[in-house]
Amino acid sequence: MFHGNVLSASNLGQADKCPAMMHLPWPKFTNKYMEEGNLKHRFVQDWINHGREYALETHVSGREDYSPLSVCNLEDLFGGVFDDLISEVSFSWDPKSDTAEEIGQNLDRDYPDQPGQIFGTADIIRAGKDSIFVDDLKTGARPVSQYNNYQLQFLALAAARAYGAKQAYVRLLWMDETGHITTHDYIGLDAYELDQLADKFKALAEDVADGAGDYIFGEHCARCPAFTACPKQVRLPKALAKISGDKITPRTLPKAYSTYMAAKNIVKTMGEVLATAVEQMGPVDLGDGTSLECTPGSRKELSAKPALDTLCKFLGPTAIPDGVSVSKASIRRAVDLHCPSPQLFKDIMDELEKEGAFVVKETRPSLKIKKVKDD
Ligand code: SF4
Numbered sequence: 001m002f003h004g005n006v007l008s009a010s011n012l013g014q015a016d017k018c019p020a021m022m023h024l025p026w027p028k029f030t031n032k033y034m035e036e037g038n039l040k041h042r043f044v045q046d047w048i049n050h051g052r053e054y055a056l057e058t059h060v061s062g063r064e065d066y067s068p069l070s071v072c073n074l075e076d077l078f079g080g081v082f083d084d085l086i087s088e089v090s091f092s093w094d095p096k097s098d099t100a101e102e103i104g105q106n107l108d109r110d111y112p113d114q115p116g117q118i119f120g121t122a123d124i125i126r127a128g129k130d131s132i133f134v135d136d137l138k139t140g141a142r143p144v145s146q147y148n149n150y151q152l153q154f155l156a157l158a159a160a161r162a163y164g165a166k167q168a169y170v171r172l173l174w175m176d177e178t179g180h181i182t183t184h185d186y187i188g189l190d191a192y193e194l195d196q197l198a199d200k201f202k203a204l205a206e207d208v209a210d211g212a213g214d215y216i217f218g219e220h221c222a223r224c225p226a227f228t229a230c231p232k233q234v235r236l237p238k239a240l241a242k243i244s245g246d247k248i249t250p251r252t253l254p255k256a257y258s259t260y261m262a263a264k265n266i267v268k269t270m271g272e273v274l275a276t277a278v279e280q281m282g283p284v285d286l287g288d289g290t291s292l293e294c295t296p297g298s299r300k301e302l303s304a305k306p307a308l309d310t311l312c313k314f315l316g317p318t319a320i321p322d323g324v325s326v327s328k329a330s331i332r333r334a335v336d337l338h339c340p341s342p343q344l345f346k347d348i349m350d351e352l353e354k355e356g357a358f359v360v361k362e363t364r365p366s367l368k369i370k371k372v373k374d375d
Pocket of ligand 1: 018020021024215216217218220221224225226227230231232233
């Protein structure tokens with residue numbers, strides 16, 4: 001019988017949105033992106049523990065696909081001194097007593113069976129006299145926000161309690177696909193703020209303990225690890241079938257719309273689940289003269305620096321305010337604001353193309369049906 005999943009730093013945010021998901025089975029799967037993320041974590045860990053040359057030799061040497069790691073700028077962080085850093089440290093925190101302990105290093109998220117505890121692993125820890133510094137490494141296509149980040153907050157709390165520190169400093173390091181790491185300043189949490197976090201996570205642990213069967217539906221469902229086992233999602237096609245045009249009234253429309261949006265979500269997520277499976281298995285013969293294959297996806301994106309130079313030429317230096325990402329949509333908005341003209345927008349796009357401001361980025365693979373060739 002299934003008894004629930006381990007509540008840990010990485011699933012606290014999702015569990016807060018729908019505690020019931022912790023009581024459903026989660027199918028285990030890995031994909032190329034998760035493997036890449038794991039490798040980048042091991043690379044940084046080995047660099048900290050054994051030095052850059054060792055990390056390069058172990059993870060990059062002879063592997064063209066991971067060559068971006070050779071330009072990784074980790075030496076620019078921590079003042080280039082790694083002696084006082086500890087990597088991959090796991091903690092358990094007891095919500096009832098608000099106490100924590102370090103339970104080991106390099107556990108590979110294999111936490112002990114201790115119901116009621118919350119676990120977490122800090123990628124990098126540095127202990128000061130009264131303070132603790134926690135760095136969490138993120139990989140992936142886009143940076144993650146540090147704001148109200150449950151994972152960082154929990155790691156700050158657990159590490160501070162485990163080492164008896166009065167304050168904690170946390171930040172995210174984001175390694176992009178070129179191997180370059182960018183980061184924000186540390187967020188400081190004092191003793192009062194750590195106490196508030198302890199209250200928050202204690203309440204969350206209680207909600208999870210009491211939350212079986214209480215499914216809370218929303219946009220977060222698209223990232224739910226229990227998605228394919230969720231009874232609420234399974235009932236969705238039935239609810240969808242009940243929507244018919246002649247029954248839609250102003251009163252029934254909001255519910256019909258939320259059912260429609262949920263159905264879109266389920267279809268998208270199922271597509272990703274299938275694409276991941278086909279990516280791992282290779283082409284699958286469907287038995288009707290066709291096969292299901294996974295084809296790599298790509299998308300054209302604007303590279304910020306050359307794009308901004310071109311935009312300055314056409315619209316002036318303040319056309320795209322600082323902090324706004326440069327995209328086709330933001331350029332269109334800037335053109336509409338400064339000098340509305342479809343021709344101007346087209347001219348800018350042509351110039352950007354000529355200047356090589358567009359870069360092709362790899363995206364998640366998609367499914368394609370192909371005819372099976374006769375031998
Ligand atoms: S799919 Fe949504 S409603 Fe179902 S368990 Fe996950 S988060 Fe909760």
